[in-house]
Structures are given as C-alpha cells and as structure tokens.
Amino acid sequence: MDVTTAIQKRRSIRKYKDKEIPKELLMQILESARLAPSGANRQPWQLVVVTDAKKRKALVPVCKDQKFVGECSAFIAGIDDPVQKWARVDIAIALEHIALVAEEKGLGTCWIGAFDQEKLRDALGVPPGLVVTAGMTLGYPDEAPEARTRKTMSELVHWESYS
Numbered sequence: 001m002d003v004t005t006a007i008q009k010r011r012s013i014r015k016y017k018d019k020e021i022p023k024e025l026l027m028q029i030l031e032s033a034r035l036a037p038s039g040a041n042r043q044p045w046q047l048v049v050v051t052d053a054k055k056r057k058a059l060v061p062v063c064k065d066q067k068f069v070g071e072c073s074a075f076i077a078g079i080d081d082p083v084q085k086w087a088r089v090d091i092a093i094a095l096e097h098i099a100l101v102a103e104e105k106g107l108g109t110c111w112i113g114a115f116d117q118e119k120l121r122d123a124l125g126v127p128p129g130l131v132v133t134a135g136m137t138l139g140y141p142d143e144a145p146e147a148r149t150r151k152t153m154s155e156l157v158h159w160e161s162y163s
C-alpha cells in the first residue's frame with residue numbers, strides 16, 4: 001500500500017477484534033515512529049506500549065471511560081519532554097507514522113487525547129518532568145467507519161498569503 005492510499009483509507013477505529021498483534025509486526029509498526037523526523041533530530045520522545053489486557057483495562061477510567069482502550073490489542077502512549085520546544089509536534093508526527101503504517105499492515109488506530117494526565121502518568125510510571133502528549137489505540141479493526149468530513153481545499157489552503 002502506498003502512503004497516499006494509507007492516508008485515504010485510515011479511519012479512527014473504536015471497535016477491535018480480540019486478537020494479539022504478533023511481536024514482529026508490532027516492532028515493524030513501532031519502527032515507523034523511531035524513523036520519524038524531529039526538531040534538530042532531538043527525538044525528545046518515549047513510547048510506552050501496553051499490550052497486557054489487565055493493564056489496558058485499567059486505563060479505561062483514566063481515558064474518560066473510552067471502552068475501546070481496553071479492547072484494542074495495544075495502547076501506545078506518546079511521551080515527551082516539554083522542555084524541548086518542538087516536543088509535542090515531534091511526538092505527534094511519530095504517532096501518525098504509527099497510524100499510517102498500521103493502516104498499511106491491516107491494523108487500525110485511534111488517537112486518544114481524552115485522558116487524565118496525572119492518572120495516566122501514574123498508571124504508566126512516567127518519570128517527573130515528562131508528559132503524556134497523546135495516546136493511540138492499535139489493533140485489528142472490527143468496524144469499517146465511513147470517512148468523516150473534511151474542509152474543502154478552498155477552506156483549507158491559502159495561496160501566497162492568508163488574506
């Protein structure tokens with residue numbers, strides 16, 4: 001699958017099959033985050049990957065009761081060092097790499113921004129000073145949602161200047 005197709009086909013998946021991701025495949029997907037660009041190549045990121053079902057289920061109340069956090073195969077927390085200027089941008093790029101490679105491999109993802117920062121940090125054992133910028137569920141899709149609407153090109157793109 002080429003990148004354009006992966007971008008076009010990707011949907012947020014909130015219903016997953018109860019199926020483990022083979023370790024080798026999970027590592028291939030995570031490799032896409034490792035290769036992501038970052039400001040000055042600082043790579044100010046860490047990923048916590050939670051595959052253990054009991055641990056994932058414990059994250060559901062921490063993630064505003066989003067049930068599918070407990071039903072996916074892996075929950076990935078994108079952690080960054082807020083002292084680094086571009087840290088939030090960097091981890092976002094890395095997570096979206098994961099989303100696109102997951103799509104290519106036949107898996108689904110959903111970004112998770114709705115969570116309690118302190119509780120998630122505690123649950124994942126994140127050291128002081130670092131923050132969880134976003135999470136992502138990963139697993140085998142058990143739904144095929146329609147594409148959500150997007151702005152039109154003319155609503156989005158300004159040629160040569162904003163006004």
Ligand SMILES: Cc1cc2nc3c(=O)[nH]c(=O)nc-3n(C[C@H](O)[C@H](O)[C@H](O)COP(=O)(O)O)c2cc1C
Binds near residue numbers: 010
């Ligand atoms: C930063 C960010 C945070 C998000 N947080 C959540 C979330 O907590 N729960 C959820 O169900 N979807 C979440 N989403 C998914 C968006 O709702 C979704 O991307 C958007 O509705 C467009 O749908 P699509 O991804 O299927 O194209 C998040 C997306 C982004 C980029």
